[in-house]
Amino acid sequence: MPDILIKNGLLVTAEDSFEGDLLIADGVIARLGEAITRPGAHVIDAGGMIVMPGGVDAHTHLNLTVGKNKVCDGFYEGSAAAAFGGTTCVVEHPAFGPDGCGLLHQVRAYQKEAAGACVVDFGIHGVFQHVSEQILDDIETLMAHGVSSAKIYLTYAGRLTDEQILSVLARAKTAGVLAAFHAENHAIIDFLCRRFIAEGKHSPKYHALSRPPYCEAEAVYRIIALAEAVGDVPVYIVHLSTQAGLEIIESARDRGLPVVAEVCPQHLLLEDACYVTPDHKGLQYIMAPPARKAADRAALWQGLSRGSIDVVATDHCSFSFADKLAQGKDDFSRCPGGVPGVETRLALLFSEGVLPGRISLNRFVDVVSTAPARLMGLFPQKGNLAPGADADVVILDPNLEKTITPDILRQNADYSPFEGRRVRGWPVVTIVRGRVVVQQEALLVEKGWGQYIRRKRAVLHRPNQGGTHAK
Structure with a gap:
């Protein structure tokens, strides 16, 4: 690969911003500074643009199959959409595997399928769907396979009981594996769904009503209580959606809990x-947890700004609107759940977060790149503009405006939950390990360019946001 010299950009990290140049050689970042020259290098003029570490999406379902339903991407189309959106590494959550399978079964299956398809780099989470002595022993093998996180569900068929969660957390603590949690109370959801269906309440609004805010808050509180019982074991709450859940997390963090x-x-x-x-x-918006109230949105933005929310991920899960309509038109509970979003994450957060002043530019880089890289055990290889780091680099044009429609997106989904939203600030160049993957709205690498990344132990890092969690 030729060397790449990015000139005249605003180089932005989680800690700093400065105008200068960035040199890429042999797939890694070689130098940052002013007036860099390199004969023979491919020069990209980034004047007026932001140069930042490539996005890391810690929560995707690019290749999910649930029963007879499969998302419309697969690893190739999903990772291409990620690249067009400025994401250079994803960490995929697998579906549940066959009954009784070992903890590495889904990791190996997904790794094999992704290896020949992804155009960005990828890691894979483990997933718990039952617990046995063998499964507990398998936790030790996750790290040996480069898997430093695994997911626990408090709802769905593969949910764990409190007793099982305690046993998993105790072993995860020893092994250095980060436990990620889908925090919703299954019994409440099941009870309310059955009630609404029996009352003939089948429309999509009852999806949200069947998963009320206290359903999430209870689960968040219980997860933290279980972790506190084990002692000094970190837990990761995925797709937080409520002010009530955030307040519980902030209270726990104020007590020093990880x-x-x-x-x-x-x-x-x-x-x-x-x-x-x-x-x-x-039906397009049916996802778990559901969209909430304005007060929840405002609280989440505030938590993101002050550092009590660490990461912005997507939970990208692109069941098509056609499938949602076919199965959920007459019963919300039958609609496949999930929304696409891997391609629009950076643009939306820049336009709706940085430009209105909800978060700083450095905080933006932190939550879409550096913090997820740390927590997923990818740092300093990923999420990092520094000599020796992988040359995963994104150039973002802060003035480029687009109106989101499926037609302007690379994604394979037939809709976007953000359709019609005018957004300013889009990634225009995406580089993965020193190779230009996307430029001038074209995919420039072959299928399978992405590599499996062996992840290390999570690094818990709290940014200094200059304040406490006081409201």
Whole structure:
């Protein structure tokens, strides 16, 4: 690969911003500074643009199959969409595997399928769907396979009991594996769904009503209590959606407990009025947890700004609107859940976060790149503009405006939950390990360019946001 010299950009990290040049050689960042020259290098003029470490999306379902339903991407189209959106590394959450399978079964299956398809780098989470002595022993093998995190569900068929969670957390603490949690109370969801269906309440708005804010808050509190019982074991709450859940997390962090949290653009930007969109389009927004109220959105933005929310990920899960309509038109509970978003994460957060002053430019880089790299055991290889780091670099044009429609996106999904939103600031160049993957709206690498990344132990890092969690 030729050397690449990026000239005249605003280089932005989680800690600093400065105008200068960036030199890439042999797939890594070689130098940052002013007036760098390199004969024979491919020069990219980034004048007026932001140069930042490539995005790390810690929560994707690019290749998910649930029953008869499969998302419409697969690893190739999903990773291409990620690249067009400025994400250079994803960490994929697998579906549940066959009954009784070992903890590495899904990791190996997904790694094999992704290896020949992804155009960006990738890691894979483990997933718990039952617990046995063998599964507990398998936790030790995750780290040996480069898997430093694994997911526990408090709802769905593969949910764990409190007793099982305690046993998993005790072993995860010893092994150095970060436990990630889907925090919703299954019994409440099941009870309310059955009630609504029995009452003939089948429309999408009852999806949100069947998963009320206290359903998440209870689960968040219980997870933290279980972790506190084990003692000094970190837990990661995925797709946080409520003010109530955030307040519980902030209280725990103020007591010194190692709790980290993730939020998704859909919970920062959407409200539950979306579920009454005409023409059955409310089905497009069926996801778990659902869109919430304006007060929840405001609280999540504040938590992101002050550092009590660590990461912005997507929970990208692109069941098509056609499938949602076919299965959920007459019953919200049958609609496949999930929304696409891997391609729009950086643009939305820049436009809706940085430009209005909700978060700083450095904080933006932290939550979309550096913090997820640390927590996923990818730093300093990923999420880092520094000599020796992988040359995963994104150039973002802060003045480029687009209106989101499926037609302007690379994604394979037939809709976007953000359709019609005018956004300013888009990635225009994406580089992965020193190779230009996307430029001038073209994909420039072959299928399978992405590599499996063996991840290390999570690094819990709290940014200094200059304040406490006081409201």
